[in-house]
Amino acid sequence: MEKIYNAIKADIKNHPDLKSSILGMMKEWKRSQFVILADLISDNLAQSITSTDARRLSLGITISPITLQRFFENDYQIKTHNDLRFIKTLDKLCIFLGKNDLNDYIHHFKQGTNLTLEEDSSNHLSDKELITKFCEFQFEALKYLPTINLEKISTTVCKDSPILERTNLYLQEKRKKNLVFVTENNRSNYEIFKITTVSEDSKLKVIKTEEFWNLVFKDEQENNYIINHINTQFYFIKNFDNHWKIWDNYNPDSANFAKIN
Numbered sequence: 001m002e003k004i005y006n007a008i009k010a011d012i013k014n015h016p017d018l019k020s021s022i023l024g025m026m027k028e029w030k031r032s033q034f035v036i037l038a039d040l041i042s043d044n045l046a047q048s049i050t051s052t053d054a055r056r057l058s059l060g061i062t063i064s065p066i067t068l069q070r071f072f073e074n075d076y077q078i079k080t081h082n083d084l085r086f087i088k089t090l091d092k093l094c095i096f097l098g099k100n101d102l103n104d105y106i107h108h109f110k111q112g113t114n115l116t117l118e119e120d121s122s123n124h125l126s127d128k129e130l131i132t133k134f135c136e137f138q139f140e141a142l143k144y145l146p147t148i149n150l151e152k153i154s155t156t157v158c159k160d161s162p163i164l165e166r167t168n169l170y171l172q173e174k175r176k177k178n179l180v181f182v183t184e185n186n187r188s189n190y191e192i193f194k195i196t197t198v199s200e201d202s203k204l205k206v207i208k209t210e211e212f213w214n215l216v217f218k219d220e221q222e223n224n225y226i227i228n229h230i231n232t233q234f235y236f237i238k239n240f241d242n243h244w245k246i247w248d249n250y251n252p253d254s255a256n257f258a259k260i261n
Contacts, residue, residue, distance in 0.1 A: 001191050007109055008090070009072055011097050012037075017044065031069065038065040041096045048095050055095075058185055059088050087186050102186045110136065127207050127244070128195050130156055131235055134246055135211070138167065139190055142181040142215070145174055158238060158245045179217040179225065187216045198234065205237040205244070 017040050018024050023033055045061040067089055087102065094105040125133070137152040148171050150164065157164045174181075182188055194210035215227040231251055238247040 001193070004106055004109060005071075008093055008097070008105065012093065015097065029069075029072065031065070034065040034069040034072075037068055038063050041068075041092065044096050045092060055091075055185065059091055059095075063089065063092050087189075091186055101184075103183055103189070125244075127197065127205060127237060130237065130244065130246065131195060131207060131209060132192060134235075135190060135192055139188075141167070141171060142174075142188075143183065145171065145179065145181050148172065148175065156246055158240060158247045161246070162248045163246055174217065178220050180219075182216040182218050182224070187214075189214050203239050207235045207237060209233045209235065 012018065013023075018037070021036065021040065023029065023036060023040075026033060029037070042062045045063070049056045049059070049061055067086075071089070071093075091101045094100075094102050097105065099105040099108065134153065134156040137156060141149055141153055148168065150168060150171075153167060154164065157167075190211065190213045192209055192211050194208075196208050198206040198208050200206070209232070210230070211233055212230045213227060217225040217227075219225070234250040235246055236248045236250075237244050
């Protein structure tokens, strides 16, 4: 997520509205420059988010100069990212950059920077990239509900593996309950904020991650069901004919994570 933050900062500084203003002539911004930036973004939001757009009520069309200054001057922190108020600020910044919201920005960012699946078949993906893609494809699979779509996930895991079967059962369970995945205004999101190698040899690698998942589902009566959990995962990656794929994973908190509250 830190890469996303830095990309948003760079894209804002390269925005045509800034380049044609006094901000584009200054290398360092102080308090008064962030006031100007806040005005530029607010004017843009007022044109981008119409009075009939539901986002106008949930997000608003103004942005605080102090918040902008903190965003540009402070280092990325997981606590800040999980703050709903700051997520709304990121949504506004992404709308200013021409995207629908933060999720839309992340989607386009990953399309432009991630390795392709063909590179995966050539065994060029690192352990970190393999796990990152698996989590990304898990999140995307939820968006297809009530349709079960495992096509992308299947590129990162072993055929007939326990993790693929378990993922399929998880999606089937949500479909039986007629649950729809909610992503509007970044209500559902996830982050992998630590990946470490526990052990490895020529046939098996064990990778440990720390993950944050905030998932919101909605039933036919518009009732919300929320999973909000920071958990530890252990991924078991096997070597099949010189191709490394995820075989299984173990989550000590799986009982809590799988339960819908």
